[in-house]
Amino acid sequence: MRVCAVIPCFQEELRSSALEVLTKATIVASSSGGRVEAWLVGPTAEKHSSKAAQYGAATLRVMELEVDSEAKGVNVSLGRRIVDAVDELMTQSTAELATEGAPQPPSLLLFDNTELTKDVLGACGARLDVPVIADVVDLSWDGHQCIAQRPTYASKVMSKVHAEGSVILCSIRAGLFEPDEKPVKATTHRYKSPQTDLLGQVLKELVAPEGDTVDLTEAPIIIGVGRGIADETGKDLVAKLATLIRGEIAISRAHFESGMYSHTLLVGQSGKVVAPRLYLALGISGSIQHVAGMSESHTIIAINKDPEAPIFDLADLGIVGDLYQILPALIHALESTQA
Numbered sequence: 001m002r003v004c005a006v007i008p009c010f011q012e013e014l015r016s017s018a019l020e021v022l023t024k025a026t027i028v029a030s031s032s033g034g035r036v037e038a039w040l041v042g043p044t045a046e047k048h049s050s051k052a053a054q055y056g057a058a059t060l061r062v063m064e065l066e067v068d069s070e071a072k073g074v075n076v077s078l079g080r081r082i083v084d085a086v087d088e089l090m091t092q093s094t095a096e097l098a099t100e101g102a103p104q105p106p107s108l109l110l111f112d113n114t115e116l117t118k119d120v121l122g123a124c125g126a127r128l129d130v131p132v133i134a135d136v137v138d139l140s141w142d143g144h145q146c147i148a149q150r151p152t153y154a155s156k157v158m159s160k161v162h163a164e165g166s167v168i169l170c171s172i173r174a175g176l177f178e179p180d181e182k183p184v185k186a187t188t189h190r191y192k193s194p195q196t197d198l199l200g201q202v203l204k205e206l207v208a209p210e211g212d213t214v215d216l217t218e219a220p221i222i223i224g225v226g227r228g229i230a231d232e233t234g235k236d237l238v239a240k241l242a243t244l245i246r247g248e249i250a251i252s253r254a255h256f257e258s259g260m261y262s263h264t265l266l267v268g269q270s271g272k273v274v275a276p277r278l279y280l281a282l283g284i285s286g287s288i289q290h291v292a293g294m295s296e297s298h299t300i301i302a303i304n305k306d307p308e309a310p311i312f313d314l315a316d317l318g319i320v321g322d323l324y325q326i327l328p329a330l331i332h333a334l335e336s337t338q339a
């Protein structure tokens with residue numbers, strides 16, 4: 001089978017979630033006798049091809065996209081062009097294999113689970129008319145079908161999903177697999193980007209929301225701030241702690257509503273899904289909607305004054321107490337060790 005890591009390339013560095021997808025692709029391929037391909041699509045595709053080979057992709061399919069080129073006065077969105085590119089790569093690679101006389105193996109297309117993927121995964125599935133399994137935390141191939149595990153009902157239940165077909169698409173939750181280098185000698189195939197139909201969705205301007213400078217899905221340390229941090233004094237303590245432990249700040253919906261922090265930092269069912277090495281939950285009760293976005297964190301430490309708070313059921317380490325007493329002490333201790 002072909003296990004293809006589909007990697008949208010629009011940044012200077014390849015995202016860690018893309019390397020995780022490549023790593024998972026090599027694991028699935030080696031357990032099923034398959035081979036790994038990297039489909040690099042986007043304005044910086046060429047630049048990242050050698051890195052994909054470093055992480056186990058023996059076949060590199062590279063399609064450079066000029067996203068900002070003006071076409072009839074409008075710019076076509078990157079997501080729309082990625083759907084067209086995946087469609088084109090599937091058609092062309094299948095045709096190439098047919099001319100080589102190779103049997104047509106089933107293809108598993110793996111994406112990372114970013115905001116962009118959420119935009120394009122369903123559209124790719126509809127375009128290719130194939131099954132899609134989104135936000136999987138594990139998957140395997142049993143020779144006939146893909147078997148994936150994904151959290152459902154706000155992570156209350158882990159469901160096992162089976163999908164059959166000659167092509168299956170999956171997106172993989174970020175932060176679950178350690179990127180593992182497996183350098184291979186790779187063959188590169190280059191493709192021209194297809195013409196995108198301009199009658200569809202168009203993007204006239206990219207406006208970054210204020211404060212949206214942090215990619216929480218890539219952060220190794222996250223400080224989750226809940227209603228227990230209630231004022232500017234608490235906010236200052238959190239900021240100090242974040243600097244000391246080099247953590248990124250995320251919020252529960254309590255602060256989405258309070259306006260104390262940018263709404264782009266929301267974690268949970270209606271916000272981002274994260275899986276950092278460390279999630280420090282400060283004054284967060286542990287509602288299922290919040291937990292849905294952080295339950296896969298590797299280590300969870302909770303500080304809460306209520307010993308019955310549900311977050312303690314999930315936490316690896318819990319501290320019962322008032323944040324306004326604990327945080328100054330913690331900051332003092334960290335400052336003295338770093339002095």
Ligand SMILES: Cc1cc2nc3c(=O)[nH]c(=O)nc-3n(C[C@H](O)[C@H](O)[C@H](O)COP(=O)(O)OP(=O)(O)OC[C@H]3O[C@@H](n4cnc5c(N)ncnc54)[C@H](O)[C@@H]3O)c2cc1C
Pocket residue numbers: 225226227228229251252253254255266267268269270271282283284285286287288289290293303304305306309321322323324
């Ligand atoms: C459809 C839907 C979608 C939702 N999506 C999301 C989502 O994506 N993300 C999300 O977070 N929520 C979401 N919610 C809201 C969710 O149900 C909760 O209301 C929210 O997560 C509560 O946030 P919290 O834990 O910060 O506040 P609370 O539940 O009020 O908990 C505050 C905690 O702080 C503790 N505390 C208070 N003061 C202190 C102190 N001084 N020291 C220590 N501890 C203290 C309290 O003991 C309490 O446990 C959603 C709700 C709905 C209905």
